Amino acid sequence: MPAAPTLPADVRATLLDGRGLIRAADFEGTSGSRSRLHRLERAGLLTGLAKGVYADTATLRSAGEWSAFRLRTRAFLMVAAPDSYASDWSSIVLHDLPTRGRPPTVPNVIRPGSRVSGSNTTRWGRTRFAAVPDRWLGQVDGCPAVDPAFAAVDVARQADRLTGLVLADAVAFRHRGRDRLAQAAVDVERWRGGRRARWPVQHCDADVESPLESAGRLAFLDAGLPGSLSNVWVGDIVPEARLDHYWPAFRIAAEGDGVGKYLLTDPAAAIRREKEREWLLQQWGIRVVRYTWAVATRSPDELTGRIRALMRVAPDTSCALRLWPRDEGLALLGLPSGRPRPRPVAAA
Template identity: 25%
Template structure:
């Protein structure tokens, strides 16, 4: 990824190309750069110091910022400075590289795991734990813990809701399976926080297509309400009318988890007005079949839960239509939404 610029020697460009533009001072010196020249390049802003003895070019750094992969570059910088081939990016850092939701309060410290060494500095935190071959992976040039291992490690440290959100995202993306999560749990069964990870794995469901759906499901489970079926297709007259986020069959209640982003920044190239109109038409079609629709927003799961709880309990006490003009088909897996 290193920028194609005449100021960078081909040998240095080659060394950095496999690390998203990251290179060491030793590699720069091998390519013929002397200490004075390196200091001048840094002072001019053309080279940027990432860690002691580790640099990238300003052009490459701009690309990483644009592409939202700055943390991956920070991880590579730490790995380059350590020169430990046994270490892998892990925990929250690996979750970031895999592209899963990370708690907002989670610090940006680079997290690593190495089978032979424990170390902690202001730049990184390295855990000492086994990393068998099946727990090692790569995403691009970054060596990191496998999806299942990453999620279990996060589950041992994060609050339950955050851990389940990440697990749902990993399952939805097809990066891991429930069986792989259970296998990763087996290795970690005696490690700190293992019971927390066990609870998170038990609650994970890869059919959730957004963090709000996961949060809503957990709130409903915690309140002792019946568990709904996620991602259910509603068909009528041979036509697919809707795929609802949640479904209570006996009561014919469709749950729709509505985040603001759905309307303010819609996916699929649609405008907010088009999304709003499509949602209205969809809901009208469902209500015409005597399907009751409950829309759940972030504030309902948080401050407004009491009112939503009472509403759901009341609605669940009323049976759905006896003569159904629709059929329901539960989906076995969720479907990631394209941007």
Template identity: 30%
Template sequence: MRALLKGFRDKQFGVFTTAQARIEYTRAELRARLHRGEWVPVFHGVYREATVQPGPELRVEAARLSMGLPVLIAAYDTAAELHGFSIIEGNATHVLGVQPSRSKQLVVHRDRLHSVQVASTNGVPTTTAARTAIDLARTLNRMDALATLDAAGGLGLAPDELGEELSRHHRRRGFRQAVDLIALMDGRAESPMESRTRLRCVDAGLPHPRPQLEVLTADGSRRLDLGWPQYRIGLEYDSVAWHCGLHAAARDNTRHNQLTTQGWTIFYATAQDVLHHPATFTEPIKLAISRARPCTR
């Protein structure tokens, strides 16, 4: 890349515009690099090199340049990416503004914003962590919303901060959902699927389970994804990544045996169960709780 364009690129999170490229390159040279795949379009009139990863900083800057704005504020899931608690898999870039987008991969939200709701993350203007979490808690489906709140809590965002932010969203769509889910958020959850599993239990009318429950056995401390210590009942999310491999079966069987020896009953839930058939694990747990004698210690 020629020197002047490299300077633009380095100041713009790895992207550059057609106009900037045309200072040093002819139209034919620009088309040739695009044809060879050396340069890749991000948004209209904005490119990146194929070797540069399109992270949220790059995408927001590309959106700003494409829209011809002096400042552009990242919002919703793109802001969550920047703050480190996004749980949504997708490539769309979410920003605040009024100008409609030409791309399905660029979502422009016409939300009002107070100055206290603006932050800077990695040099990118963004909604604050609290504003971002509330926006997603209001608008995502309940399972993804709780998983987002748990992830934000795991990074230190406190319910009090969320409550203060929530007061600014009264009468907005999803306000009641956000209120209900903030009461359930728990930063101890270690994955989005654990958060979704916990919500399935709560929605089924089960007592609220404790995330990442430590259980002391004769062979040391064992940790359960979710548990009801008063009934000595545990629930494990059966992740393929964790439960596959050469030593997985031996490890899991030993762990299960140690817990059952201590009087624990362990249930398991798969992704299919959690997403589509929660009764396959919530109903057996209900039955086990109805038959259990509560423990006092």
């Protein structure tokens, strides 16, 4: 059986240099030509992602939907007008913020310098025309993109509350607060659905580390539970255990991922460590409620009902406990904060 055809070595090298993309206009030369790329596309070895921009078909097929969407966004930006910036979900994926569901059909860019209003959609991408203050325009990994805070509130205008909260929490975590989100929310307030972006900005938490924790927090907020602390450390003398959500007055904790958080290369050691942690929490009188994504999003009443039931029972406060905020506890233990360093949004 004959071997399946593969891409020529020079094309593979050019794709590698282009981080998975090759532009026909840049392939002209002694060993390359646009016609060769067209022939490879007809043979199914390359796939067009924008006019004159290609990716390896095999790589594209094996990539996840959002990874493919990232490639499509970069390809569209290569041929878009010079004043185009990746926006909404295209900016979200370029900034490595959490994604949910399936990506849009085509990439999205915004042209803030145009006096035209509305949008234009082609097979390769969608271009919106809107007035965006210069402070939100910059680059990420060499691609023009709006700031993640602006992208998050832009998406929140039309997204469900969980999506809005997940993105707002992620941006607040990265920037150690909601200030940039609040500024961006003001700038989109007059856009269609702009007021919807207020809610996630008002309720985001800079210490939330994952979409699962955001889902848990949404359940708590919707149920009207007292406010919880996120990822605080507890201990009698030094920080010893970190809790996803904690209500100090009730000595109740909610954990969104259980033992998975502690899995190391040795599962048996991880299980022992989790059991020791559980015993320690019990000694301190901390009652733990665990939940999954399915419970938080599909059966939130089950989760909040269990917490309410525990709140009706007086806690055991015989053991004195201290609390440390997330970053302070990590610093005392000599551990890194784990927060992604905000990427500079340098003027494009």
